[in-house]
Amino acid sequence: TIEAYIEAAPAEGQDLLRQLHALLKKVAPKAEETIKWGTPFFINPRFVFAFSAHKKHASFAPTAEVIEHFADELKGHPTTQQFLKLPYDTPLPVALVRKIAKYRLKNQGEGGGFW
Numbered sequence: 001t002i003e004a005y006i007e008a009a010p011a012e013g014q015d016l017l018r019q020l021h022a023l024l025k026k027v028a029p030k031a032e033e034t035i036k037w038g039t040p041f042f043i044n045p046r047f048v049f050a051f052s053a054h055k056k057h058a059s060f061a062p063t064a065e066v067i068e069h070f071a072d073e074l075k076g077h078p079t080t081q082q083f084l085k086l087p088y089d090t091p092l093p094v095a096l097v098r099k100i101a102k103y104r105l106k107n108q109g110e111g112g113g114f115w
Contacts, residue, residue: 002033002040009053013088017058020051020092027101049104059083060097062104070100 006017024042025033031044042048050061057078064082067074073096078085084100086092 002035005035005040006053010055010088013053013056013058016086016088016092017051017053019094020058020060020086020097023092023094023098024049024051024101027098028105031105044105044108046108048108049101056088058086058088060086060100062100066100066104066107069103070096073099 002021006014006021009017021040028042028044028048031042031048034041034043036050039050039052041050047063049063052059052061061083067079067082067084074084077093077096078087084097086097
C-alpha cells in the first residue's frame with residue numbers, strides 16, 4: 001500500500017509524503033492508488049501522477065509536459081525534466097502542487113504519461 005511505502009521512507013520525509021499523498025488523493029479521489037515499479041502511482045484509467053521518496057527529498061511526477069507547462073511557476077523550485085523535487089526540510093508548496101495536479105488530471109488524455 002502507499003501508506004506502507006511512506007512508512008518505509010526516511011523518517012524525516014514521512015510527514016511531507018503523507019501531506020503529498022493526502023493532497024493528491026483529494027485532487028483525484030476516483031483514481032486508483034497502486035504501487036508500480038516500487039513507486040506510488042495514481043491511475044484514472046491511465047497514469048495521472050506519481051510520487052517517490054528519496055534520501056533528502058520526495059519527487060512529484062505529473063509528466064514532463066506538465067512540468068514544462070508550469071516552468072515559470074516552478075522557478076525557484078528544484079525540478080528535472082520529469083519531476084518536481086520536494087526537499088524534506090522545506091514546507092510542501094501545497095497550492096502549487098494542487099494546481100499542477102488538477103491541471104494534470106484535467107489534461108491526462110493529452111499525450112504524455114507512461115501509458
